[in-house]
Amino acid sequence: MTDQTFKLPDLGEGLTESEVLNWKIKVGEHVALNQVIAEVETAKAVVELPSPFAGVVQEIHAQQGEVVQVGGPLVTFGGEESVQDTESVSSEAQRTPTLVGYGAPASTGARPARKSRPVRPAQPVTVEHHKEQRSAxxxxxxxxxxxxxxxxxxxxxxxxxxxxxxxxxxxxQEAIDARHGSNEGANTVDKSGSQRPVGTEDRHIKITAVRRATAKAMVQSAFTAPHATEFLTVDVSESMALIERMRSHPLMSDAKLNITTLAALVVTRLLRTYRALNSSWDEAADEIIEYGSVNLGMAVASDRGLLVPVVKNAQDLPLPELAAALGEIISQGRAGSLSPAQLSGGTFSITNVGVFGVDAGTPILPPGQAGILALGQVKRRPWEYRDEVALRHTMTLALSFDHRVVDGKEASEFLSGVGSVLEDPGLMNIFI
Structure with missing residues (x-):
């Protein structure tokens, strides 16, 4: 059997390169079909690569930390056991979707063209299996x-x-800083000979794939779409009280309810009326695409950088299911276990800057989207209430929109609508 080289596959969504984070194999090791051989980081997610070949590792072509282009060589397998499944078929013609969007073809039951020596049975690549593997x-x-x-x-x-x-x-980082402190004492000496505290040294940090992709997207969006931002501060005391009541309800006991999930519910329903905010400017086709469904993006701060996972068809989900879906993608984003598919296809986004104690900000549109809503912190402030001044729970909303697609009138009406429902959640009956 001739040597077979596994080349970096297209992991979906137009990704052109990946960085090799670590290898799970070494030269001379036998690899089974669909065995996970490496973890790579794309601009959107960390992905485990299953091998489309069974055989002995002859050569590893990329070092850990190296960026490989799609189609570039990763591993060469050789020896008599270097076979791709039990059929002699074209790998391009037999690719089938798996957890990472690519995998070895499934057997059709046909007689194999050549029988290989017995190999260790491959474990199926499933979400459950990977969760167990990670936890162990x-x-x-x-x-x-x-x-x-x-x-x-x-x-x-x-x-x-x-x-x-x-x-x-x-x-x-604490371990790194502690080691530097123990090795170098309380102070270090710079080139001029003067002492300075530990931790003040210059740091050169490699730009990760996610950071590079985020920077490119932000620059593209900021200098392509004419941004406009409107702000509205609202009294959300009634919404906060409603959330507390719902949390104690048996039907809502497992739902992760908070002001973000409530705002997401209102947004997805209102976007059915204000469709310009759930649209995209297509320069090449000379048209505006108004989407029929709301694929809601939720900005998540993770160790890898800013991620915006997406809940597909969010307009159809009742509050408990929407809360569960948002909670799941946020947890996966922080854990670094999102797939590329979960980070693509958004039509409108929400970012919650309030979790960092911030009142408001000017969010930048994700490329291809016409609107993004920033939620500020919920804070008790003196507020006019029933002709008196009282301490009320207030929050500032900031809506950025693509002024090529959305007029100020429509943006203002949408933002006012979101604010009105958060002030008086009884109005949700109009939209749900």
Whole structure:
């Protein structure tokens, strides 16, 4: 059997390159069909690559940390066991979707063209299997593990401060800083000979794929779509009281209800009326695309950078299901376990800057979207209420929109509508 080279596949959504985070194989090792051989980081997600070949690893073509273009060589398999499934077929013609969007073809039951020596049965690539594998082996996300490896920090020696002992970036950084402190004392000497405190040294940080993609997208959006932003501060005391009542209801006991999920519900319903905000400017086709469904993006701050996972067809989800869907993608985003498909296809986005104690901001549109809503922190302020001044829960909303697609009147009416329902949640009956 001739040698077979596994080339980096197209992982979907037009991604052109990936960075090799770590290899799970070595030269001379036998690999089974669909065995996970590497973790790579695209501009959107960390992905585990299953092998489309069974055989012995002859050569690994890319080093950890190296960026490989789609179609570039990753691994060469050789020996008599270098076979691709039980059929002699074209890999291009037999690709089928798997967890990462690419995998070896499924057997059709036909007689094999050549029988190989028995190999270890391949485990099916399923979401459940990967979750078990991660919980048993991986105590941190790949980018955090790479940071530790680059600085010689032993992950297994760290007590993770994240959920279920997950080692976070800050845990690794503390270990790095502590080691520098123990090795160099309380101060370091710069080139001029003067002393300065530890931690003030210059740091050169490699630009990750996610950071590079985010920067490119933000520049493209800021200098392509003419942004306009409107602000509205509203009294959300009634909404906060409603959320507390719903949390104690048996039907809502498992739902992660908060002001963000309530705002998301209102937004997805109102976008059915204000469709210009759920649209896209298509320069090439010379048309505006008004989407029939709301694929809601939710900005998530993660160790890998800013991610915007998407809940598809959010306009059809009742509040408990919408809350569950948002909670799931936010948790996956922070854990670094989102797939490329979950980070694509958004038509309108929400970002909650209030979780950082910020009152308001001017959000930049994700490329291809005509609207994004920023939610500020809920804060008690003196507010006019029933002809008196009282302490009320207030929040500032900031709507950025593409002025090529959305007129100020429509944007203002939409923002006012969101604010009106959050002030008086009884109005939700109009939209739901």
């Amino acid at each position: 082996v991986t105590r941190c996300t790949p980018p955090v593990r790479k940071l530790a490896r680059d600085h010689g920090v032993d992950i297994s020696a760290l007590a993770g401060s994240g959920e279920d002992g997950l080692v976070l970036r800050r845990d690794v």
